[in-house]
Amino acid sequence: xxxxxxxxxxxxxxxxxxxxxxxxxxxxxxxxxxxxxxxxxxxxxxxxxxxxxxxxxxxxxxxxxxxxxxxxxxxxxxxxxxxxxxxxxxxxxxxxxxxxxxxxxxxxxxxxxxxxxxxxxxxxxxxxxxxxxxxxxxxxxxxxxxxxxxxxxxxxxxxxxxxxxxxxxxxxxxxxxxxxxxxxxxxxxxxxxxxxxxxxxxxxxxxxxxxxxxxxxxxxxxxxxxxxxxxxxxxxxxxxxxxxxxxxxxxxxxxxxxxxxxxxxxxxxxxxxxxxxxxxxxxxxxxxxxxxxxxxxxxxxxxxxxxxxxxxxxxxxxxxxxxxxxxxxxxxxxxxxxxxxxxxxxxxxxxxxxxxxxxxxxxxxxxxxxxxxxxxxxxxxxxxxxxxxxxxxxxxxxxxxxxxxxxxxxxxxx
Numbered sequence: 001x002x003x004x005x006x007x008x009x010x011x012x013x014x015x016x017x018x019x020x021x022x023x024x025x026x027x028x029x030x031x032x033x034x035x036x037x038x039x040x041x042x043x044x045x046x047x048x049x050x051x052x053x054x055x056x057x058x059x060x061x062x063x064x065x066x067x068x069x070x071x072x073x074x075x076x077x078x079x080x081x082x083x084x085x086x087x088x089x090x091x092x093x094x095x096x097x098x099x100x101x102x103x104x105x106x107x108x109x110x111x112x113x114x115x116x117x118x119x120x121x122x123x124x125x126x127x128x129x130x131x132x133x134x135x136x137x138x139x140x141x142x143x144x145x146x147x148x149x150x151x152x153x154x155x156x157x158x159x160x161x162x163x164x165x166x167x168x169x170x171x172x173x174x175x176x177x178x179x180x181x182x183x184x185x186x187x188x189x190x191x192x193x194x195x196x197x198x199x200x201x202x203x204x205x206x207x208x209x210x211x212x213x214x215x216x217x218x219x220x221x222x223x224x225x226x227x228x229x230x231x232x233x234x235x236x237x238x239x240x241x242x243x244x245x246x247x248x249x250x251x252x253x254x255x256x257x258x259x260x261x262x263x264x265x266x267x268x269x270x271x272x273x274x275x276x277x278x279x280x281x282x283x284x285x286x287x288x289x290x291x292x293x294x295x296x297x298x299x300x301x302x303x304x305x306x307x308x309x310x311x312x313x314x315x316x317x318x319x320x321x322x323x324x325x326x327x328x329x330x331x332x333x334x335x336x337x338x339x340x341x342x343x344x345x346x347x348x349x350x351x352x353x354x355x356x357x358x359x360x361x362x363x364x365x366x367x368x369x370x371x372x373x374x375x376x377x378x379x380x381x382x383x384x385x386x387x388x389x390x391x392x393x394x395x396x397x398x399x400x401x402x403x404x405x406x407x408x409x410x411x412x413x414x
Contacts, residue, residue, distance in 0.1 A: 001033040001034055001035065002034050002035070002166075002167040002168065003034070003035045003037075003125070003164060003165075003166045003167050004029060004034050004035070004036050004037070004166060004167060004168050004169075004170060005036075005037045005039060005157055005158075005160050005161040005164065005166045005168075005169045005170070006026065006029075006036060006037070006038050006039070006157075006169075006170045006172060007038075007039040007040070007041075007135060007153055007154060007156070007157030007169070007170065007171050007172060008022055008038065008039070008040050008041065008172045008231055009041050009153065009171075009172065009173050009174070009231075010041045010042055010043060010044035010045070010046070010047075011044045011173070011174045011231075012041075012172050012173065012174070012231035012232075013040050013041065013043055013044075013077050013080075013081065014043050014044035014045075015043070016080065018231075019077070019080050019081055019084050020084050020087070021231075022038070022081065022084070022172075022231065023081065023084035023085045023087065023088050023090075024088060025231070026038055026085060026088075026090070026130060027085070027088040027089070027090055030090060030130060035125045036130050036131075037121060037125070037130075037131045037132075037133060037160060037161075037164065037166070038081060038085075038130060038131070038132045038133070039132075039133045039134075039135045039153060039156050039157040039160060040074060040077045040078060040081055040132065040133075040134065040135055040153070041073075041074060041077065041135050041136060041153040042070075042073025042074050042076070042077055042136070043073065043076070043077055046073040046076070047070055047073050047136075050069050050070045050072065050073055051066070051069075051070060053069065054066050054069050054070075063108035063109050064108050064144060066108070066109060067108050067109060067137075067144070067145050067146055067147045068145050070147055071096075071097070071134070071136070071137045071145050071147055073136075074096075074097075074134035074135055074136055074137060074153070075096055075134055077134070078094035078095070078096070078132045078133065078134045079094055081094065081132045082094040082132050085130050085132070090129075090130050091127070091128055091129040091130065092129060092130045092131075092132060093124055093129050093130075093131055093132065094132040094133075094134075095120070095121075095131065095132070095133050095134065096134045096137065097133070097134050097135075097136075097137035097138040097139060097145075097146075097156070098137075098138070098139040098143075098145060099120075100116065100117065100118075100120065100121065100133055100160075101116065101117035101139065102116050102137070102138035102139065102156065102159070102160075103115045103116070103117075103138060103139060103140070103141065104138035104139065104140055104146045104148070105140060105146075106140040106141075106142065106144065106146065107146070108144075108146055108147070109147055109149065110147075110148070110149040111138060111140070111146035111147060111148055111149075112148070112214075113138060113148070113155065113156075113159045113218075116159055116160060116163040118160070118163040118164050121133075121160070121164065122164070133156065133160060134156075135152065135153025135154075135156040135157060136148050136152040136153045136156060137152075137156075138156075148214075149214075150212070151211075151212030151214070151215070152212070152214075154171060154211055154212040154214075154215035155212060155214045155215045155218055157169055157171060157215070158215045158218045158219045158222075158224050158226065159218055161219075161224045162218065162219075162222035162224050166224070167225070168225045168226075168227055169219065169224050169225065169226050169227070170226075170227045170229055170242075171211060171215075171226060171227070171228050171229070172229050172230065172231035173210065173228065173229075173230065173231065174230065174231070174232065175210060175228070175230060176191060176228075176229065176230035176233050176241075176242060177191040177192065177228050177229070177230075177242045177243035178191070178192050178195055178200065178203070178210050178211075178228055178243040178245070178260070179191055179192065179260070180192065180259070180260045180261065180404060180409040180410070181260055181261040181262070181263070181400055181404055181409070182263070182400075185263075185397050185400050185401065186261075186400060186401050186404045186410075188404070188405075188410040189404065189409070189410070190409060190410055190411075190412065191243060192243050192259060192260070193243065193244065194243070194244050194245075194246060195243060195244075195245055195246075195259055195260075196245070196246065196247065196259075196354050197216065197219065197220040197245055197246070197247060198220075198354060198385055199259045199260070199352050199353065199354055199385060200216050200226075200245045201213065201216050201217065201220060202262070202350070202352045202383070202385060202386045203259075203260055203262045203352055204216050206262035206263070206264060206348065206350045206352070206386070206388065210228055211226075211228065211245075216245070219245065223247065225244065225245070225246055226244070226245040226246075227241075227242045227243065227244050227245070228242050228243045228245070229241060229242035230242070257353050257355035257356065257359045257362065257407065258351050258352065258353035258355065258356075258362070258407040258409065259352055259353045259354070259355075260351075260352050260353070260409070261349065261350070261351055261352075261400050261403050261404050261407075261409065262349075262350045262352055263347060263348060263349045263350065263396060263399075263400055264347065264348045265317075265347050265393060265396060266316055266317040266318065267297070267314050267315075267316070267317060267346045267347050267348045267390060267393075268314060268315050268316070268317045268319075268320035268323075268342060268343065268344040268346060269312060269313075269314050269342065269343045269346045269378060269379065269390060270312065270313055270314070270315065270320070270323060270324065270327065270340065270341070270342045271310055271311070271312040271340070271341050271342070272285055272310070272311045272312075272327060272331070272332070272335075272337050272340050273310050273337065273338045273339050273340070273341065274308045274310070274337050274338025274339065275308060275309050275310065275311050275335060275336075275337050275338075276307065276308060276335065276336055276337075277304030277307055277308055277309045281309075281311070281335060282299075282301065282311065284331065284334070284335050285311055285327070285331055285335065286299075286313070288326050288327075288330055288331055289315075289323055289326055289327070292322060292323070292326055294315055294316075294319045294322060294323050294326075295315065295316060295319075296313050296314070296315055297313070297314040297315065297348075297381075298313060298314045298348075298379050298380075298381040298388065298390060299311075299312070299313045300312045300313070300379055300380075308338070312379060314346070314348070314379065314390060317344050320342060320344040323342075324340065324342050327340045328340050345392065345393045345394070346378065346390050346391065346392060346393055347390070347391055347392070347393040347395075347396040348388055348389070348390055348391075349388070349389055349391060349396065349399045349400060349403065350386055350387065350388040350389075351366055351386070351387050351403060351407065352385060352386050353385060354385050356384065356385050356386075356387075357384060357385065362387065363382070363387050365406060365407075366387055366389070366403060366406075369402050369403055369406040370389070370391070370399060370402070370403075372402075373395070373398055373399070373402055375391055375392075375395045375398065375399055376391065376392065377389045377390070377391060378390045378391060378392075
């Protein structure tokens with residue numbers, strides 16, 4: 001008998017029919033002797049509807065009151081799910097985040113979990129009950145309702161699994177696992193049976209939308225075994241279904257030098273040219289950008305010539321205009337830079353794999369593959385298990401396809 005936490009996203013519980021399907025799935029797990037905790041999101045589209053509803057009253061909704069409004073989406077789902085489980089002949093009990101006492105900080109709309117009082121869940125499980133918990137929400141020390149930000153139900157599921165020391169946390173979504181890359185770009189993309197937490201953390205941070213990055217961080221910190229599954233397939237309960245995210249790098253995993261190709265279309269590159277080559281200049285450029293709450297990704301500073309240098313970095317495309325305005329109107333004259341140029345039609349492509357630690361030549365193979373297709377590399381960033389490049393956006397899909405083929409990611413590992 002295992003203790004399993006199952007998290008179902010909005011599309012998985014998007015209608016009464018789908019909620020009933022989930023209840024049938026949970027019933028089969030309990031028939032196998034497992035204890036099950038179900039964490040659910042709001043029904044598909046409901047959170048957006050509630051946000052728009054709030055905006056009809058207040059153009060910039062008060063964060064505390066907005067959390068009160070949008071947390072009701074999950075409350076509807078947990079009640080319906082508990083009813084559906086009862087219809088399957090199971091004992092079931094629903095809990096809001098506050099009722100479970102998921103304690104968070106007071107950062108409304110983007111709160112972080114501090115602790116969970118899991119005792120009531122344990123008592124219900126011991127009595128043969130299926131426990132249904134609202135994802136995405138908690139309560140601060142003042143008793144205020146808080147929400148965890150987009151994708152927060154994943155984090156709730158992992159946090160509850162950690163608190164209960166569950167055997168596995170299963171994240172059910174509309175895809176059947178983690179793929180070597182996006183199958184919409186590369187039809188030959190292959191579902192991975194296993195991937196390490198390190199690799200999944202890189203994939204999530206680089207644009208893979210399968211799991212929320214905070215959930216992966218949480219799982220890694222508390223060593224929670226994660227499995228990504230599709231709520232629309234019938235392979236539940238089967239050995240090896242979905243993708244298992246784990247710390248264990250077995251022999252099969254070590255044979256895979258590269259596990260996946262991640263990409264992000266929403267990159268913009270900015271270059272501050274003719275910058276005085278002196279200590280503190282990087283802070284003088286990036287300090288005002290950071291103060292405007294703009295995240296900076298890849299940073300490159302060229303070798304100085306004649307006392308000046310060029311300083312380049314990337315930001316999210318949505319923040320490109322704001323960053324350019326700050327640099328042109330506040331920074332350029334202050335530091336004595338020659339000019340500021342930008343390009344908001346760039347993209348980032350990354351190869352990810354723990355095998356990089358023990359294999360040489362990955363970077364040269366990546367660069368050669370792109371060169372053979374006439375794709376110019378504008379910026380490069382590396383870590384122990386990742387190489388990222390910035391390229392012209394129009395070459396993004398071609399780059400992903402040729403790299404996927406070059407690293408044999410369409411081939412099953414024997």
